[in-house]
Amino acid sequence: MTWDWRVFLNDDGSGRTYLQWMFDAWGWTLSVAGASWVIAMLVGALIGTLRTLPNSPWLVRFSNAWVELFRNVPLLVQIFIWYFVVPKVFPAMKELPSLILVVFALGFFTSARIAEQVRAGVQALPRGQRYAGMAMGFTTLQTYRYVILPMAFRIIIPPLTSESMNLLKNSSVAFAVSIAELTMFAMQAQEETSRGIEIYLAVTALYAVSAFAVNRVMAFVEKKVQIPGFVVAGATGGGH
């Protein structure tokens, strides 16, 4: 078994080296993951909050159904649904590039997991917090905005960190609809160069570096928003 790292300097047939191609692919991975993360956080925070509303049974039912729907279908199948079925059912969406469809698939898939964490965070707060908000004369919206959510989000930063890292890793599934991200690069470059081990090692290292970076950023955020004296006891997130 001999190494040949010079494979990365070879031309891929379109005037760029495999190294350049790999960094382009890394960019796609980060863009897909980043855009999905924004959708997942926004939708997840909304759905997770709706699930804890005290007097709105229909909103609770709707948001519970949302979570069950997006949690119980494999991500790959969801990506295929967005890619093949959605444009057929809604012809207006035929114009959308597949990148957008994948971002929605990944974002909504992750939103269900984030909603679950948000709900857990809200329910972990003592009931007195809600009563305190009511006693101050806050509306439900104000209670959530000023009392409940700021504390709940601080509690769930550790599980949100692992969900964010999962999101980054899950973006690899986008290869299935030919998004030019890292896994797609790994498969194609492996086939073209027959230097699978070097290619896979490099791609694996980039994934590990990216996941580690996400971890550090979230740790930094956790430290920044920390309230002295408030002990965070977050639940650990499962899955991958």
Added chain:
Amino acid sequence: MFGLDLSFLNWEIISKFVQNGFIFSLQLTVVATLGGIVLGTLLALMRLSGRQVLMIPATIYVNGMRSVPLVMVILWFFLLVPASFYSLIPGGSNYRAEISAIITFVAFEAAYFSEIMRAGIQSISRGQVNAGRALGMTYAQNMKLIILPQAFRNMVPILLTQTIILFQDTSLVYAIGAYDLLKGFSTAGKIYGRPEEAYLLAAVVYFVICYSLSYMVKRLNSRIAIIR
């Protein structure tokens, strides 16, 4: 409805295309769960052993597996398992993707199960461990008779949830073309020129299975909670 036509589906298609894929998905889930729990328990014990020689490799293995996407691990094993390995199994060379998928999932899930087991073992109070010691039990006896039975019991709901996730993840063997449940549907969809409907049906089947399983886990959870 919506330009979709589900009428192409009949029992012949199901028995011809979907059934075999479904059986493989189930096999993969069962083997990976059992193998993953056994290997994962070993890894957890290594990490909790307090001996550097055991702790360091187990920690590297678990953290390494957990920081890489499953699709990449599937590709890695498919690349690395030598062709001669498949010929060890009768008829194995026709099922290279499937065999390599099974090895991958056992190795990959072991890392996740080991974290669950580690948390479970650590959740047993020190008093239990000390009580076992005080009775003169060896480390192995203490583990086998006192700690692991309680740890497993605490962990059952999380282990089952992980198994449901595992079942969903088996669809990722798409990357190496193994014939699983999803592949069964997509093959049927391609042959009959109805890919959209096939993917929709696949989603429904996965949803029904995973939703009923997670509902049962929820029921089990509340029953265990009452016992305590």
